[in-house]
Structures are given as C-alpha cells and as structure tokens.
Amino acid sequence: MKPSMHESGALDVSALPTFGFGHRSLMWWGTFGLMIIEGTVFAITVAAYFYLRSHSATWPMNAAPPDMFWGTLNTAVLLASMLPNHLAKQAAEKLDLKKVRLWMVVCLAFSLLFLAIRVLEFTSLNTRWDSQAYGSVVWMLMALHTTHLVTDAYDSAVLTVLMYTGPLEGKRYVDVSENAMYWYFVVLSWLPIYAVVYWAPRY
Amino acid sequence: MNTTTTRLTADMQQSAARLEQTWRDPPGILGWFSAINHKTIAVRFMLTTMGFFLAGGVLALIMRLQLARPENHLVGPDFYNQLFTMHGTTMMFLFAVPVMQAVGSYLVPLMLGARSLAFPRMNAFAYWIFLFGGLMLYVGFLLDIGPDAGWFAYVPLAGPDYSPGKRVDFWAQMITFTELSALLEAIILITTIFKMRAPGMTLNRMPLYVWTMLVTSFMVLFAMPSVMLASTALITDRLVGTHFYNPAEGGDALLWQHLFWFFGHPEVYLIFIPPLGFMSSIIATFSRRPIYGYAAMVLAVIATAFLAFGLWVHHMYATNVPELGKSFFTASSAMIAIPTAIQIFCWIATLWTGKLSFRTPLLFALGFFFILTLGGLTGVMLASVGLDLQVHDTFFVVAHLHYVLIGGAVFPLFGAFYYWFPKFTGRLMSETLGRWNFWLFFIGFNVAFFPMHLLGLAGMPRRVWTYPASMGWGDMNLTATVGAAIIAVSVLLFIINALKSRRHGAPAGPNPWGAGTLEWGTDSPPPAGNFVAPPVCGGRYPLWEPDGVPARVTGLDDDRRAILTTTLMDARPDLRPTMPSPSIWPFLSAIAVTVLFIGSIFTPWAVVWGAVPVAIGTTLWFWPNRKSTERQVAREVRP
Amino acid sequence: MTRTTAPLALLFAAAGAYAEPAQSALRPAGIQAERIHDLWQLTLAICALVFAAVLAALLAALWRAPRGDAATPADVSPLSRPEPRLRRNVLLAVGASVALLFVLIVADFQTDRLLNRMPLADAVNIEVTAHQWWWEARYDDPEPGRIFTTANELHIPVGRPVVLKLKSSDVIHTFWLPSLHGKKDMIPGRTALLRLRADQPGTYRGQCAEFCGFEHALMAFLVTAEPNDRYEAWADTQRREASNELSAQESRGRQVFMERSCVMCHTIQGIGANATFGPDLTHLAGRATLASGVLPNNREQLAAWITKPQQQKPGTNMPSTALSQEELDALLAYLGTLK
C-alpha cells in the first residue's frame, strides 16, 4: 500500500479529473459487458447453425444459398463506416466538438445506408423463416444482427442530436467514444455472421 | 469496535447532513417510483424474491399434499403439471438467482467502501423488469395460463403441437424478462467491483464474498444468452412457425436440451457460488480469524466457474450421447467436486483454529456442511453414467437437487439474513427464534428430502401427479410431506422473527458481531451515501487491522453525487465521476418494455410498435438536464 | 462393504423391498442392471466413508476449538504467518478426495464399457414405440409373416439378449425398466437402442420416466421374462388372428365394436379393424392389465374403462363411449374372446 495513504488520516482526491476515456470510465465497462453478452449470443447462434447443419443430409435444405450481391455490398459499407466512426472517436477524445458533430453526421448517413441495404439483403436470402430449420436459423442470425444495427443507429442519432442541442459536458464525449467502440463491435461481429450466412451454404 | 461514526467532528456532521440530502431518494409517491439508491432497490429486490420464495413454497406444499397418499385426487394432472412447472420456474428464475444478485447489490458497494453501485438507474430498471416478469407469470397462473411443460420446457412437449394456447409463451417471455434483469445486474456488479473499490483494496484484498459475486456475474454473462436464444427460438417456433425444434423440417429436439442445459447447469452454480461467499464471511466473523487459504478459496471459486460450463451433457446421458463424450462429461462432472471440497476443508481448518461463537448465522453455516456434503456426494453418483441411467428423472434427483440447492444456497442465505439483518435494519434478530428456525428447518428438511433418495431407487419417477397404491411408495411420501410441513413452520418462524425484530429487536450499532469487513465500518442502517467519509482499505479485514479505523478519503463534493473510481488491479484513486440522480424514466421504460414483451406473445408486430415507447422512454432517461449539467461543467476537471 | 456403510446398505435395501411386480434399481434381475447395481454398491460405500470423514472432522473442530464472542479480539496473525499444520491436513484431505474420485471414475468407465459390450448372439429384436400414453411393441422377424404387434405387455425369453429399438410418435418419453437396465430416451425423429437380458424369470414393471403430459404418471408397462419355450408359445398366440367362432352375444359385441368409436382407433386382426391410434386389441384378454399397466384386466375395470375412462386416467385420449347395458355386455363378452 502506498505510504501516502497512511501518513495523514485522510487521502485527498480533490485534484482528480471528473471524467476519463477508455477503461477508466464506467461507461466503457458497461459497453464491454454488453459486448460480451451479445458476442456470446452470436456465437451460440452460429453454433446452433452448424449443429443443425450436422444433422441434415443436404445444406441448405431445399433452398438456394442467399444471393451474394447485397450482403457483400453491405459488408463493404459497414467496413467503410468504421472510418468516420474512428474519426468521431478520436475527435471526442480530443473534446473537439466541431469534428465530433461532422463525423457523427457522416456515421448517421452510413447507418441509414446500411439499414436500407439490409432490407434488400432479407429479400435475397432465398428462404423463409418458416420454410425449414435452415431458413429459421438464417433468419435468426440476420434478425439478431439487424437489431444491433437498428439500436446502434438509433443511439448514434440521439447522441448526434445532443451534440447539436446540448446540454453538453465532458462525459458526453465519453458517451460518443463508447458509442464508437460499440459500433466497432457491431461491424466486426458482422464479419463472422456474413461468412456463415453467405459462404457456409456454399461449402 | 471503533467506527467512523464515533469520531465525527462538527464540520463532518454538517457534511454528513449534506450527503444525506444529496444521496437520499426523493419523497412522495412519484419519488418512490424514481428511487435509485442501491440500498432502496436492493431491499425491494430482496422482499420481492422472498415473496416469490414463499409463493413457490406454497406450490410445493400443495404438491406434497397431493403425493402424501397414493391415488390421491386432491388435484388433477392438469393443475399438478402447472404446480411443479411453476414451482421449479419460481424457485430457479424468480428466487434463487435473483435473490443472490439482490443481496449482492446491497452488500457489494458497502463491502467495497463505495457510495453506490455503478449505473444506479439501470439497477432500478433491472428490478422493475424482474418484478413485472414475475408478476406476469403469476397473473397468468391465476388466469389458468400457468405453464405446464416443466421448468425445463422440453420440446416437443412445450412446442406448438403439444402445448396449445399461450401457457408456454408466457413461460418463455418470463425467461426473457428475468434473464434481461440478471444480465443487467451482472454488468452493474462487474463494473462496480472493478472500478469502485476503496483506495488500497487491491484485488487480493477483496472480501471473498465480493470475489464470489464477481465470478458469478461473469458466469451470468456467458450462461444466460444461451437460454435467451433457446426460449426465443421456442417462441418463434410457437408463434411464427419457425422449425428450430421440428425434426420433420430439419430441426432437432435435442438442440433445445443442449441450449437449455448449457445455461441450466452453470445456473446451479450461479445459485451456489454466492453462498460460498456468505459462508466465508460468517465463518471468519464467528471464529474470530481470517478464512484459512484465501488464494485457494479464490482459485477454487474460479475453477468451479470454468468447470461449470463443461458438464451440461450429464443431464442428457439417457439420450444417445457418444461413449467418448459421456466419459468426458463424467470426468468433468466428478471433478467439479474438488474445488468445493477444497473450500469445505479450508473452512473446517478455519473453525479448527478459531474461537467459535455459536450464533444463529453460524448454525446455518454449519447446516451447510451436513446437507451440502450429502448433496455433493449424490451429485458425484449422478455424474456416473451407469448410476445416472437408473436414477435420472426419479425422486433421487429431486432429493439430490434439493440437498444441493437448499443446503448449498438457502441455508447460507438464511444465515446471511441473520448476519446482515442488523446492517439492513439497525436491529438484531431474536436469537431464540433463530435457533428454533434453524433446528426446525434442519430436521424438517432431512425428513422431507432424505426419503426421496430411497423413493427414486425404489422406482418412483419425477413429475408424477399420482402413483398406484400397489407400488408401496405411500409411507415414504407421507414422511416427506410431514417434513415439508415442518419446513413451512420454520419459514413462518423466520418471517415472524424478521417482522418482530425489525421494530423491537435489540439495537445493533454499527458492528454487532465484531466483524472485519468495511460494511461494518458505517452506521446500521447505513446513511444514504453509505459512508460519511469513504474509507481507505488497509487489508483483507480492514476493521481488524491494528489501527482499527481505516484512513478516509476527502475531496469528494458532498452536495452532488460525486464518487471515487480506482484502478482495476491495485485500486489507486483515478477519477471523480458524478452518479446520475433519481429518475422516473427507468420505471416508465420498464413498463414500455413489459408492454412490448407481453404484446409479442400475441402478435409479432408488437416488437415493431412496442419499440416506439421503449425508444422514447430510454431516450428521455438518458437525456441530460440543463441545470445540473451547467453545475457539472462549472466544476469539471478535464483528464 | 465396511462397517460404517452396512446400516446404510440395509436402509437402501429396504427401499428395494417393496412393490410387486418389481420396479426397483436395487433388485436387479438381469446382467445390465446387475452391473449398475455393483457400481452402486461401490459408490455408496466410498461416498458414505467420505461423508462420515467430513462430518467427523467438522465435529472435532467444533468440539476442540475454544469459544469466543463479538468482543474477542480477532486474531489476524494468520494474514502474516503461514500455518503449516493446516496446510498439510488440507492438502492430505484434498489428495484423498482426488484419489477416491479417481477410483469412482475408473469404476464408472469400466461399467459403461461393459454395458456397451453385452453379447448379442441370437437376440430378440423388438421395436418399441411410445405414444401419449401407451406403448406399442412390434416383434421383428426375418420372415415378414411372423412379425406381430402388441401393446403395454412384453414377453421376453430368459437368458436371451433382447435389443429394443426405441422410438416415439409424439413427444419425448423414456423407457425405464429398472430391474433389467437403466433409462433410454425415446425422442421423436430419432431411434435409440437398448440392450438388455433377463437372467431370472419373473414379471417386471417399467414406467415412462420423462415428463410427457397428462398421464405421464400412469404410463406403465409390464415385461414378463419366461423360459424360451413358453416365450415362443406366447409369440405364436400373438401371431394368430382373432377367432371367428362366436356366440350370438359375442358377434353382437363385435358388431358394437365395429359400429362405435372403438374401431376408429383400435386394431383387431382378422375382422377388418385396422386403426393404429390406440393399442392393438387382438389379444386383449390375454393381458394382465388395462390402460398401459395401471388397471387389472377384469370385467368391471374394462367396463369402467370403456364407459368413463376419464375417471381412471384424466386426460387420456380414450374417449368415453355411451353404450346401452345390452351393448356393453355384448362388447365385453366379445372382448373376452380375444385371448
């Protein structure tokens, strides 16, 4: 134990900052917990996908694999959206309001784009959730991830509005930075799901 | 024993008054629904779970009455199936897991020397969600929509073809409610434990109880998603015609069992691990010495957590599991006995070298040794494929699981209530009633459940609403019913004791047991802000340290909800964030979510239109208030 | 068995000393159940020892440790100094537990291997299909003509291996015949094999062990193990169709059977009743029980079972059939001929 703590009866902390970024902030740990939970959900759903596949003679069961185009395009869009997202995060950590506003708006534009494409993805899955177990699990994967896209897009929208209207204080920049981290998660967790939904039926 | 309260200076008294003003919950009915103080919420949480515990107990009594005689027609199969489904569901999802988190959400901040839990609003939201989920299930039960497919809801019996109507849908949605609540609580506890420990409370000075809550919370994060996915797939099978569990369309009934038990077995340890922490707190205090083998205890708990994820298949030996797989799961199922054994031996060593005072909490802790050891040993029997093939799904398993869960969780929990009741209320519980409570419970329990071992071996399966007289199971069932009645009496005594002592118990003072951990270093009940001056932690048992009173922290504003966060490993002071203030929005959001969940039982579109109020509610919950923000900015210190 | 466990063993033996016909894991009558029972006795002995040891250690600790109370200053010295004696004893205890566990695991693997290696020469093959809430048994045979079907009461030859092919037609059931073997689940969309052998003649009771709805509690079956010649004789009767030498009343009864709801669900070989929703009744009168092993097969019970089955087994799929006394008598007379 550091001596300073026992010299006087009291430990003065009044000089400490009132907010901080990364794992110094409580928010980061909250987001981290969410990411563990949702990562586990995705992992288990993928496991269920291959479990069902291992019990089926044919895969995909009497259905064509999903068309590649929209899914691949959306993957590209999602990956691209990481750039403005990254810049927004950096700006937030520099407490640079103007840049934060700019990049948050760009991110929003991206989220509208990939939500639109996601709709088209559903139309090109070539199966229905109630056709057979294959359709069910594919739709489950897509629905789970789409839920994350929607919620993340909505969070970012609310934050963006707040960035324009205020009231602002230091910890709002932390929120922006954590929101950006969550965005990374949503994009990166898509890659394995993309592989499973679009490539697994082909091999 | 010295405490902060005995050495208050004048200005500290003013500061204490301001703190109380800052941290207490707002008055009035609206204030009641806006409350977010972790102690207020935790008390409601505990009372609610105890309510469900009693409800589940009543259901059990009706079942015991039905089984007391062969060919009894007190209740019919339809109602009986609802009874045991509701009993299992209540005890597992509405009592055992949440009560541990409820107690944790009260004690953890106090043991850490923190002013609050992290995310107090989310904590309130988690409570409301839990409450609404539980109420939904019981309202359904009273309206004859009680689930009747077992707490494990095996498909296809629980599927769309064989469970018509909405009974099972209500069950599946109850899962969604309670798991959501539990997951949020887990995040809150992890964050609190990692970031809000008193300065100086390095990880290896953390009280063993806090360790158990940390490990449990991590287990929740990995176990519960599995059952949420399973129940979601079940509900979509039932409502929109997906085929996850339909063999004719490529689904598989065993998929359910894998998903369910991948959660279900760790769940047993979610229930069992926090009580290990109760044990360590109680035994240390009442043998007047630190627990022997701190490191071993911590590692044992962590090992248990890991092994717990490697043995779910031992619930499925009777299905066609490949031989090799069975061997693996047998080994891991048996091996999980080792960490528990280590802890038992360390406790015995502690008692061996301690100076014992046999107060009620210690009695319950000692009850654990007898009952849990028996339950653990029958567990070892169940780990063996051969034996399991005979006793699986018989009353032997009923006996085993009650020995483990009641001996391993409920006895320490009762001990914990006797132990911390003075901290909750400022008054001690009656020792005489406590002893009656303990002995009746201990005797009644063994009378009720030991015969079930024999019943199982004599061929009586579980979940039977009656049995032919010719089977000769009548006498042992009657004995079990008598035992159940004795348990009921002892629980009644406990309630009487609690109600009586709340008003007329002997005043406790800050530290009636002369215990060593931080929660005993503040008033009983603690002030709204927990500590007039947050402590600095000098060891594993700070109040037993040579200098008695830990040094305190200064420099935190007392006119706003300022807290101190510390670094992850060695708890160096790091930041001074401000906690959110009370708000009605967690409550309203919880209502919105409830509407969404219940609506989705009747139409999938509820997920769409139900999302709108949820979005509004959560946004207003998050939206900052201009005035307080300006006050914050004025005193902001940038990193 | 050590002295400590002898009384325990008695206690458990007591549990086996009930119920006729036998349904107890503690009264094995076949090789598979024997093996499990041996494993049980070993495990019981070891666990009893461990339990006694732990309890003894605890009581010793409570007895020898001095008393204290809240005022007693806590002894924090263990935080700073090692406690070698405690360390040694705890390590010893842990070591002992690990060793004993290891013994148990090895014994279990061994048992499991033996269970899976039962010799199958000249086996009887029976396909058992579980329904809510009764059992259909189809005795397989290389000659299609010799295949026959019965329900709820199986006969098997003593000393010959029996291979049960387990299926389910609706929800999950579990086939459990404790006197001869452990459980095996019957899962829709899957087939499971259960190998067993009866070594002592006798009638053994089994029961569904997986919760399967309303009548899970009363879904039982009987297995009669008898010398091979008696078994073959029984099998030959089962292969016969229902006889047609009937008295006037009996043929009236057959007419009732064909004109009322009976024929919608039940098969009687040789009279053109071929529904398979309920048990095959071709040899009903030859069975000891009704309603899947829960009612004695006599005139009164049969009458009650036909007219108000819901009172015997609430929720059963057998509908209550309203019959005039004359019709009922005729029907019972006819069913009585189905030996």
Add this chain to the structure above:
Amino acid sequence: MKITVTTGLWACVIASALLAGCYREQRPLPGAPATAAPTDPLRLTSLQPGEPKAAVNSGNPYEDNAYATAQGKHLFKQYNCNGCHGSGGGGSGPALMDDKWIYGSEPANIYATIVQGRPNGMPSFGGHIPEDQVWQLVAYIRSMSGQLRSDVAPSRSDSLSPGKPEQRREKETPTPESLPQSAK
C-alpha cells in the same frame, strides 16, 4: 410506503385472478361441450324460397378453446381426414382452407356434414366419433380458413409444414357454392 405499494401490486394480482378465468387456456377433458347447439337439419343445397335463411350460429364453445382446437387438429390427422381433404388443401374431397363452403360454414353445418355424411364421398361418422370429438374437429376445421381467433387457432405441427400455420392465416369470408362439376 414500501409495504403498501408492494401489497398494492399483489392486490392487483389477486384482483385480476378474480376476473373470469381464461377459458381459452382451460383443458376441457372429453365429454360433450357445455352448450353445443343441436345440429342443423340436413340441407343438401343452399337454394331456398323467400328470404335466405339466416345462418345457424350454434356457437361451438370449443372455438374459444385452444386445447380443444388443437385436439381437433390431432384427430383430423388420426382419423385420416387428410386422406381426402389433403391438409386442408383438398384432394378427392373439397379444400377446407378456402372461402368455398358447399354445405355451409357454420359450426352446425360442419357438424352435420361430419355426422350425417354428404353425397359424393363424404362418409357419415355419426356414432363412430364421439360428439365432443366432432365438435373439436369442427373447431379445427373452421380454424383452417382463419375463422378462429389467432390466439386460439393452432400453430405449426411437428411435421412437414404445408404452409402457414392456422393461427397466421387470413380470415376467408365464406361464400356458399353449388356442388363442384365433378360431383354432378
């Protein structure tokens, strides 16, 4: 405060219980339903003099009971109605999931059709199928064309799925129709 509100919540629970129990969810055991109406007199045609006869509404109580309807679905399979009617799509017998009703769409009409049989192949099951099972079948048959509430109509079976589960089907408005060509 705490106590009063908690008790308040529990009070709500009890109160809601005192409301009429939920018949949709009950498990009525076999035995003719409480108020099943007498069957419609046999009418082989929908043509009639004067004012069209108001449809007989028998109010088959099983149509509000999920369990009975599901039992009907099982019986439909077990009594091999699929043999002629497909899984409602029709075969040698008419389709049951469309909006065409040769002998009327009311429960009483369907009851009569099952009990009395109809020309051109529909056998008479009177006496063979107990009355309460007939009413269960009636309830299920009407669910096939979406006539029942979606919280009562059955969901998918654990078998090859012929299409939308009954509870997700749109309600067809029944139109009486003369016998199909094949029958003439």
